[in-house]
Amino acid sequence: MGVTERPTFSSEASKQIYEYVERHGTVKRHRLLDVLSLPAEEFQTHLEALKANGYLQEDGGTLQIDFEFGAVTEYESGDLEFVIRPGRQNDFDGLIETIRDVTAEETYVVAETIAEELLYEDAVTRHNSVKSRMFFVATVDGEVVGWTHLDLPQIDQLQGTAQQTVGVREEYRSHGIGSKLLQRGIEWGEANGFRKVYNSIPITNDRALEFLTEHGWDTEAIRRDHYEIDGEGVDEVMMAREL
Incomplete structure (x- = not known):
């Protein structure tokens, strides 16, 4: 399917x-x-x-x-070996822990929302007449250390676009894991006929904005004071990449 x-x-x-x-x-x-x-x-x-x-x-x-998202791929970066593969239901706890680890360090409201959806729905993958959700995960020795998530609306007018998030635990950064995850999601989107992926990030999250810009994403719009963080209005930067 x-x-x-x-x-x-x-x-x-x-x-x-x-x-x-x-x-x-x-x-x-x-x-x-x-x-x-x-x-x-x-x-x-x-x-x-x-x-x-x-x-x-x-x-x-x-x-x-029965979703077929693609193969398991192994990588080496120095003395670190990691795997990127489709997310499964038994990754549930690891995904929650990894998303919370990333969002505890830097504000990433969309990722926080995804974690709450996972907890509420108790299901990693969703596919129904309204929406689909899928994950690829990065693992080290079987432990989830990073993710990329695609939220795929089933409404006809929105079917060409997908929301993508990505994150890696701090101790596993600087090994190219985030780049591999981001690219895996983009390649999957291209192969399945999507024309654009997008991501929405608080303007205070400099690391995420720099990461996406370095990987060819563009700023599509800025929503002024879209978030309230620590009692202050914070702009949301809407990033996108054409596929």
Whole structure:
């Protein structure tokens, strides 16, 4: 299933199965059968169809939505080895910790909002008729140390643009991890037909603004006093990159 493809269903039962998995990130097959109260044979028929059509995948009795974001890539920077790969539901805690680590050091309101959405929804990946959300993560020895996130609206007028965020834990910076994450998200956007990615940052976050500018992003607009930080109005810089 492509992320730009809105999910469609052949029956109400199929829709119920998919939407429950989508909302919860991962669900055990037997738990889903109990919750939906469908006859076992009917449940099995609809589930197998969803899997065959690329909507759901199953691993050891655990179901999740079937998004194919790309391969796992390994990198070396000096004596540090890191991996960049698609985010998974079992990255949930590591993502929250990493986003909070980054936003504790520098104000990054959009990233803080994403962390709150993750906690509220308890799901890393989302894909429904309104919006899609996906992550790539950077890991060192299996630990999440950085992320790039793309928020992908499903409304027709907005489908060509995606909001992208990126962040790396302070102790893992200066190894090119942020650049690799940013580029991975951009390449994915290009491959999936998006025409622009954008990011909104407080003007006080000099490091983030410099990082994006160095990677070819332009200032599209400035919203005056858009944030209130420590009791003072702070401008928001809206950065974008054409794909």
